[in-house]
Amino acid sequence: MLRTALLCVLLALTGYAAAERLTHGFQVWTAEGARRLEVALRPVPVSPVQIEGPGVKRQPLPRWLADSQSVSVVDFVYTRCQTVCLSLGTVFQQMQAQLQEAGPGDSAAARVQLVSISFDPRDGTGDLQAYAKRLRADPRWWRFVRVDGAPDRQRLLADFQVTVVPDGRGDFEHNAALLVLDGHGRLVRVFDIAQQQLALDYARHLAGEGAP
């Protein structure tokens, strides 16, 4: 009986240790929660994947981000999307309206840009152009890019832990979120779609900090 009790204690400790690791100290229960916590604790540098889009010539993403000298709020979309990307589009429209309202005089707002990245290989530059027009995107604030080539696309999605699942009806389900990248092109925070104000305020705060 003593040995059984000993083994039980050992099992309990092992179970506790496993649960502790799995939940980052009982803070998160889902992979999405873990991703957001990990990013907040340790910023993720962007891999040099090739991007292009309307008004954006083919170049590595980190260089483009560094050249723009802006803090970016990024979302992942595909232009045929009928569900979550539409709400992301609305969120971005509202953020764009706020940035437009702040105007170029606001140095922090001027250094914030919105970026929609398509993960759908079917999306070409023309598709993005049409999509941007449909969403009334203002290219001063809101840019659309696509990632060139499947390996680069997979790499970017893996870097940012974006999981795309085909839903069997020709659409994709994905863990849609607002990703904030700092001026050095590092992913520093992931916000829920519902936290759009927080995401934008955070981005403006970062941009203000870095402003001369």
Added chain:
Amino acid sequence: MSRLPALAVHRVPWLALSVFALLSVPPARQALESSMSAQMLVQFPLLALCGFMLGMALPSHWRARLDRWNAHGIAGLFGVALLLALSMIPRLLDLAVADPRIDLAKGLALLLAGMALNLSWRPAGLLVQGFFLGNVLPMMAAVGQLYQDSPVRLCNSYLLDDQVRLGQLLVALSVAIALTWFANLARILMRRDGACEMSGRYELP
């Protein structure tokens, strides 16, 4: 176990290990992990079944040695309950899909759990069995209810309707296991009562 012919007993561990190996090859993993319900309600039980079969084929002197660490099956069932609790954490399902090392660890843990279940169930007796199920089944039903009620996807790799279906199946499974166990309990108790009455009658002159 003892009912199996000697030749079959020799084959059981090989059968169990080959099924386990088969379940671990990438195409099988991908197929069984393509939906949340399949991973939890088909792959998990199959992996545990391999362990259960290994337990069946365990030589009796090994079994006797292990029994010293597993009085009344308590340690074994406790371990199984812990593993079940861990596998209810949604992040585990996502990690298993994304990371083959985690998936292997999960498979081995389930193998051990199946073996522990085999070694512990009978020694546990009705009391320990009832305590084990009384803890594990409500947990399973509660998690099933959470999966059904959650408005958001808990696993990035799976769809929302899959999650709802798994929730319903978990609740149904916990009810089914409880009913089966209670039916068995009733049968045993009735037989025991019958035996008492019989012996009582015989005692009367």
